[in-house]
Amino acid sequence: MKKDFLYQEIANNIADKIRQGVFKTGERLPSVRMLSKEHGISMNTAKRVFLQLESQSLLQSKPQSGYFVSPLRFADLPLPEASRPLPDITNVEPSELIGSVYSNMGHGEKTLFSIGIPSGNLLPQARLKKEIIQASRTLREGGTEYEPLEGNAKLRRMIAVRSLAWEGNLNEEDLITTNGGMSALSLCLMATTRPGDTVALESPCYPGILQLVVGLGLQVIEVATHPVTGIEIEALKKVLHKIKVCLLVPNFNTPLGYCTPNEHKKQLVKLLTEHNIPIIEDDVYGDLHFGAERPKCCKSYDTEGNVLWCSSVSKTLAPGYRVGWVAPGKYREQVLKQKLLHFISCTSVVHEAVGNFLMTGKYEKHLRLLRHTLQENYRHYARIIAEYFPADTKISRPQGGLVLWVEFAKEMDTIKLYNYALKRQIVIAPGRMFSLQNQYQNCIRLCFGLPWTKELEFQLKQVGAFAKVLLR
Structure with a gap:
């Protein structure tokens, strides 16, 4: 074994x-x-x-x-059910709901349980400002010039060094920088598909990915997932003949938070490579592990260049900096062409600053503190859910990442819960956002990337109280 x-x-x-x-x-x-x-x-x-x-x-x-x-009592709470999406191509985007939820960003008077990023209070803002100033001084022409098409050399070199921790074994030449993680996914999709092609996604799925895929004129097949192990391989096998690409978030997936076991990752890479189906791997949460070791990626098992590994610092360091990257394997030239067509160069000063931050070891020190805070926050959230939410509530058990998936009784309408909470300046993410099918109406996603305070605890208890009222 x-x-x-x-x-x-x-x-x-x-x-x-x-x-x-x-x-x-x-x-x-x-x-x-x-x-x-x-x-x-x-x-x-x-x-x-x-x-x-x-x-x-x-x-x-x-x-x-x-x-x-x-x-802690929450260890006794049941897990959410495994998803069972229809095995059909679907395209019914809940755009109005997604727009309503995300329109609350930037409103400081609201408690945003809905947005899956760490609060600025948990990020090393002062140290990052110093790196920005230093980068503008050291870069040629103060960073006003275009950088190489592949991207900042220092940043790519440091990402390659960090890949050794999960046996990615990348080098500088394997990587291309992008303007954030979603930009990396977009370039990969455009490099591997044409409008009308079909993409397999985990279900439930991050709304930004759903919107991106639909916006590129692609079709979607949602594949069943288990709340602990992730995408169900047997379900994926049944739709292989229909799909052109498979886009996965195997490490601390949002919204379910699971970490796909290494054996499953290996099987996925082998299966999809045999069928010549590219894997676009979104690993933006991989550094937020609660355990002692960073999990491996699908890219760890890629020997044919079939995995396009994407990540960024948007969930770990600076969401607004828009620093991302991709190791596109055998699709390198196609991705470079798409980058040239769409934005030529990234923001030189910012990418240099992040490269410096990684090189000095400050990033790993920051991650240790952030991981500890997020794990403690998860425990706080789970304790409150166990004590103050309806008795039959189910929750995911993330081993890292930023979010928690909450499943209520079938009769719950979480869009009503969203509207009810919004009137009290509390914003949650209803489950319907995470699918192109008519499902997950009894679920919500909660972000635990906020500083834990008495006020936040009260607001979370309020969500539970509102849920109880709606289920009477």
Whole structure:
């Protein structure tokens, strides 16, 4: 049995026992050494098991004492159901709803549970300003010139260095910079499809991706997903003959928050490569892992150049800077052509500044703090949902990222809940936004990238209270 698969299997078995009550709240688990001996695994692998369970808030570590079952009630809440979209090409964009939700951005008097980015209060704004000033001083002509078509060399080199952590093994020449993550996805779609082609997407799916695909004149097939493991491979196999491209968000997907197991990623790459179907991988959340290690990507298993790996710092460092990139594999020339046609060059000063920030090690220090804050926020949200939301509420269990998927009873209409909360200056994201089909009306997505305060806690409790009123 492969190491990654074994480690995940052991963690899943212990998690099941915790949820089934075999291991009781407050009970001490076997030590790392005992787990290592019992399963015939290394000490490092045993530590990964415990860190994985801790990242799911099922365990708490106590210095010099070991690991104990978490007393948090939300561990008992059921998971959302696996999605079951129709296996048809669909194109009914909920544009009015999406426009209404996103029109609330920039209104400081509103509590935005709806927008999946970290609050500016969680970002190193002062340090970034210094990098911008430094970049404008050191770049030739103060950064007013066009940079090379491939993009800023320092930024590409630092991204390549960081790819070693997830076995991407990229080099500077493999990468092309873009104006943010959505720009990277757009270039990849234009490089690999023509209007009328069909794209396979996970369901539910980030609304920005839905709008982008439809806006490019492409058709969509939504593929069933599981709230823990992600896209269901058997469901994908059934539509392979219809699709030209598969666009995936396997690491801490929004809105469900799952991290697709490595074995599944490997199978996906093998399957789609055999059918000559490009994989556009959106890995914008990959650095926001709660566990000890950054997860691998589909790109980690790509030997044929069939995966176009996209990412950015929009969810980790500076949403407004619009710094993204793509490693397009064998589609490099097609992506470069699309970049030349659509924007030629990125913003030189900003990309140089981010490259410097990565090079000095400041980025990794910032990420450690941000990951800890997001994990704590997730625990706060889950605790409030367990205590103040309707009794049959289901929630996802993200192992990283920024968002939580909440599923209410079938009779709930979360568009009504959205309108009800909006009158109180609270903005949520109704589930209908995340599909081109008429589904997820009883779900919402909540962003936990906001600073946790008494006021925020009160607002979240209010959402639960409103939900109870609507379900009476």
